[in-house]
Amino acid sequence: MSEKPRIAIQEIRQGNFRALARAISYVENGISDLHELLTEGAGSGDVAWAGLIGITGPPGAGKSTLVDALIGEFVRAGEKLAVLCVDPSSSFHYGALLGDRIRMSDWYNHPNVFIRSLSSRGSLGGLHPRVPEIADLLKLAGFDRVIVETVGVGQSEIEIAALADITVVVLVPEGGDEIQTMKAGILEIADIFVVNKCDRPGADLFARNLQHSREHGLHQVDPPAVIKTNALEKQGVAELAQKIIELGRIKQDPARKIPLLAERAWYMIRNERIKDLDKRELALRIGKEVDAGTFNLYRFVSGFGRGTS
Numbered sequence: 077m078s079e080k081p082r083i084a085i086q087e088i089r090q091g092n093f094r095a096l097a098r099a100i101s102y103v104e105n106g107i108s109d110l111h112e113l114l115t116e117g118a119g120s121g122d123v124a125w126a127g128l129i130g131i132t133g134p135p136g137a138g139k140s141t142l143v144d145a146l147i148g149e150f151v152r153a154g155e156k157l158a159v160l161c162v163d164p165s166s167s168f169h170y171g172a173l174l175g176d177r178i179r180m181s182d183w184y185n186h187p188n189v190f191i192r193s194l195s196s197r198g199s200l201g202g203l204h205p206r207v208p209e210i211a212d213l214l215k216l217a218g219f220d221r222v223i224v225e226t227v228g229v230g231q232s233e234i235e236i237a238a239l240a241d242i243t244v245v246v247l248v249p250e251g252g253d254e255i256q257t258m259k260a261g262i263l264e265i266a267d268i269f270v271v272n273k274c275d276r277p278g279a280d281l282f283a284r285n286l287q288h289s290r291e292h293g294l295h296q297v298d299p300p301a302v303i304k305t306n307a308l309e310k311q312g313v314a315e316l317a318q319k320i321i322e323l324g325r326i327k328q329d330p331a332r333k334i335p336l337l338a339e340r341a342w343y344m345i346r347n348e349r350i351k352d353l354d355k356r357e358l359a360l361r362i363g364k365e366v367d368a369g370t371f372n373l374y375r376f377v378s379g380f381g382r383g384t385s
């Protein structure tokens with residue numbers, strides 16, 4: 077059996093982006109995992125890091141433009157930033173297109189900024205199952221914050237909201253109907269609502285309505301902030317960065333962190349348990365039993381659970 081490729085953590089820590097990109101590919105494609113590295117100590121067990129930021133919202137809301145502007149704020153504050161862009165609907169070609177779009181970022185060649193797109197392969201319409209691990213690798217590599225941009229379709233926004241330390245939902249003034257149809261869970265989980273494209277009519281009213289609905293919503297202890305931005309002109313972006321920094325400090329509190337760590341554990345355990353489940357394989361086995369006239373769904377499932385089928 078060939079050995080798994082080694083993750084060159086020393087080089088990565090020294091800021092070798094090429095080694096980092098390679099390591100992410102290994103993790104993304106399941107060639108290597110970080111378990112050895114991360115179970116050794118400092119790493120995933122580190123409670124006092126609240127730098128995983130999820131940015132989600134409908135297609136075209138201005139998430140990438142906003143992320144670009146946000147990077148500027150954090151870099152000016154002396155931080156190292158990593159950005160992962162996840163496109164749940166990406167076929168191979170669309171994924172490539174997304175990659176090109178990210179490459180147009182102003183920050184692509186900045187030494188303190190690392191930008192990477194991720195496919196959502198194997199994730200049943202949600203996030204790439206290795207996102208928490210990749211975020212931990214980036215943390216280990218010394219990034220102060222990891223921003224994950226997901227388009228708010230499929231399961232990805234629910235998943236990132238559950239996994240991220242801070243969830244930012246980006247909406248636009250025309251998004252009144254979106255609030256009505258927004259997936260259950262997002263309204264409750266969002267830490268910050270951004271009304272982007274506030275140069276467009278209706279932004280003030282929309283922001284006021286959001287403010288109102290959050291005050292009367294099912295909110296946890298802290299109702300989310302509502303911030304208006306014009307990402308193109310970088311208006312409101314400093315305020316957004318400030319809010320993220322402030323919330324990051326609050327969220328380092330271990331008591332607040334435990335439910336989040338439970339979410340991450342659940343996500344990783346679930347993915348580990350289902351990783352060998354393949355629907356085509358199931359169909360083949362079921363087909364054989366149906367042909368033989370012996371098929372019973374419950375017997376099949378319980379037999380499978382015991383690993384005997």
Ligand SMILES: Nc1nc2c(ncn2[C@@H]2O[C@H](COP(=O)(O)OP(=O)(O)OP(=O)(O)O)[C@@H](O)[C@H]2O)c(=O)[nH]1
Pocket residue numbers: 134135136137138139140141142227272273274275276305306307308309
């Ligand atoms: N008028 C206006 N246009 C904006 C603003 N922010 C972004 N845009 C434009 O909106 C379009 C979509 O912006 P993106 O940043 O690609 O949006 P996105 O949410 O990342 O899009 P997807 O990743 O495809 O879902 C682009 O043409 C931007 O130039 C804004 O504040 N005002």
Ligand SMILES: [Mg+2]
Pocket residue numbers: 139140141225
């Ligand atoms: Mg985008």
